[in-house]
Amino acid sequence: MIDSAQITVQAGNGGNGIVNFRREAFVPRGGPAGGDGGDGGSIIFVAANSVNTLLKFQRGMVLKAPSGEPGGSAKKSGHSGEDVLVEVPVGTEVWDTTNSKKGVLIGDLDKEGDRLVVAKGGQGGLGNTRFATSTNQVPMLAEAGEEGEHRELRLNLKLLADVGLIGMPNGGKSSILAAISAAKPKIANYPFTTLEPSLGVVYFELDAFVVVDIPGLIEGAHEGVGLGIEFLKHVERTRVLAHVVDGAEPGVVERIHTINEELRQFSEVLADKPQMIVVNKIDLFEDENQQEWLDDELHAAFGDDTTVIFISAATRAGIDQLILEMRRLLNLIPRPIADPANGLADHRGPVLRPAPVDRPRSVETLGDDKFRIIHPRALRLARGSNLDDWAVLVQFQKRLGDLGVTRDLDAAGVMPGSTVIIDDVEFEWD
Ligand SMILES: Nc1nc2c(ncn2[C@@H]2O[C@H](COP(=O)(O)OP(=O)(O)OP(=O)(O)O)[C@@H](O)[C@H]2O)c(=O)[nH]1
Ligand SMILES: [Mg+2]
Incomplete structure (x- = not known):
């Protein structure tokens, strides 16, 4: 993208x-x-x-x-x-x-x-x-x-993603991406709907951040089971993981543990990445206390400091709060500093410059024994000096020699008496 x-x-x-x-x-x-x-x-x-x-x-x-x-x-x-x-x-x-x-x-x-x-x-x-x-x-x-x-x-x-959506298939990762950004990932009620990562830009006040949705992960993903492993690389460079779980299915805590274990097996970087838990599909909750006890259960399992958000991608309940929390967590974590292995001792890289242009031509032959000086430095001299004054013109012609313009005029065929034009001044070559 x-x-x-x-x-x-x-x-x-x-x-x-x-x-x-x-x-x-x-x-x-x-x-x-x-x-x-x-x-x-x-x-x-x-x-x-x-x-x-x-x-x-x-x-x-x-x-x-x-x-x-x-x-x-x-x-x-x-x-x-x-x-x-x-x-x-x-x-x-x-x-x-x-x-x-x-x-x-x-x-x-x-x-x-x-x-x-x-x-x-x-x-x-x-x-x-x-x-x-x-x-x-x-x-x-x-x-x-x-x-x-x-x-x-x-x-x-x-675009490099800031937030990675991870979790088991069918949890609603793609639905969430579609709810918070303009991305249109494929969404369907079967596992492994998403076959390739997709990115979405989430606009928030005057800022924006990028979210990546990857294929669902299952047990054994780190060994290549399912589609998982290849795409874990895509979330390694994100700053925050949003762990999406279907809250309407039993075994919410266990499923999160299973995926976290896969992350750990894959890399420490992933295992240590800040993670928020996003419990989706609350519109399907049957027990009216379900959200409350799930919240307690999740905090007991993953710590009181863990961010847990309840949402429904289908009804958009909690979506605004989800965006706020993503932004808040991102603000706590600076973007990754360039890898010192890239040879960046300090963070001031080389000054790159556009490729230099060829040495410009300095004289144009206009025909009829007329010539125009287009040498940039000579032009600036002509604009900054009063060439209508004869004494100034003498000095100017001498200076043209120092700039190499006289040589170019000679090569172009200028003779004493030829007409030389520079900027809007015309004079007789001497
Ligand atoms: N009722 C309800 N259904 C939802 C909600 N969010 C997603 N779904 C449905 O759940 C199914 C799976 O949604 P996806 O967004 O494709 O899930 P996913 O996590 O991207 O799945 P994979 O790409 O296969 O890993 C779809 O049928 C969605 O319509 C929700 O909040 N409530
Ligand atoms: Mg998907």
Whole structure:
């Protein structure tokens, strides 16, 4: 069963660097003093055991990180936008669907603490202070901030069950799953109706948890009698077991003992898992004191602290209380911490990043002796500087050399006199 969500992420833009000069009395223009823009915040997913569904990611949701602030005078850098950390359930797959419906898998957050930068914040632009050189004491260039990444994402989560329904065949496990979730398992009045585990999501207030229904267990299940053994593995990773028993049949306590013995034979993990007893089919009770004496009998056999709930999946009596109790028990038991055997010394996994894109082309040939510069860094420089000013343009062209753009222009066939376009500025190559 897969839970899925479609959202948009928008990282913060970098702040602009600025052109500024120190003011000194009687000096028309002091040294360069324009500060850098701050970096934009990134959006980072963190795998957390405290979240177990994708419920909070509503359709069409847009997650945004703040932008960096522009640089200031006196070489002051702008504040960076803070990264936005978003907790996602352990096991979440992240697909980038910006360019295709199917999408590209960019990360699999399968361990507690794994991190994935899903939208990287834009770098702050450099202020003119950074462009000062020994030969240029009056730098007129500054960079605009880089745009933050924008992505459409699809999140997929293979659900892990929180509660396992166990018990003898025909007790009403599947009926209960159907009563508390939207799942539609097969229900019938014969043993071994359920042949494979099925999962249901139980919504509770703003939270949700997942319940798994497995085939009925019988004596000898741990040795493979009936269908049991294979499916016990499915309940090994749950946090709570709900032991379902048909209360209208005689020998309730004995039947529970029998199944618990099977669990113990199968694994200690299962035997030690917190268990609540769910007595089903109370609508069939004939003796009006039956619930009372069964309750006493069960507490005497399994301890006063044992949670015992009486319900009828058929009439829904006690179903709300059952959900409340499941939630209450789950709250007492934290989600399992990732296994140290997986090499997780602390719970902060590696930072995964989307695969880097190829080095972008820097020049487009438009024909008619016209060329467009599309180099990202050069574009930011053009946006952050006043290229209408001839002196600035000279510095800009020199800077294009440092960025490797001049080489690409040469390779594209640019000659002195050719028209070069960048952003919305057009100039003659010199
Ligand atoms: N009267 C009554 N019948 C119930 C109740 N709950 C379940 N049943 C019936 O009991 C039978 C068995 O129910 P299931 O939900 O299939 O039981 P199960 O535990 O999933 O059985 P297996 O999958 O075979 O292990 C069905 O005929 C249900 O309609 C109940 O609360 N009252
Ligand atoms: Mg069933």
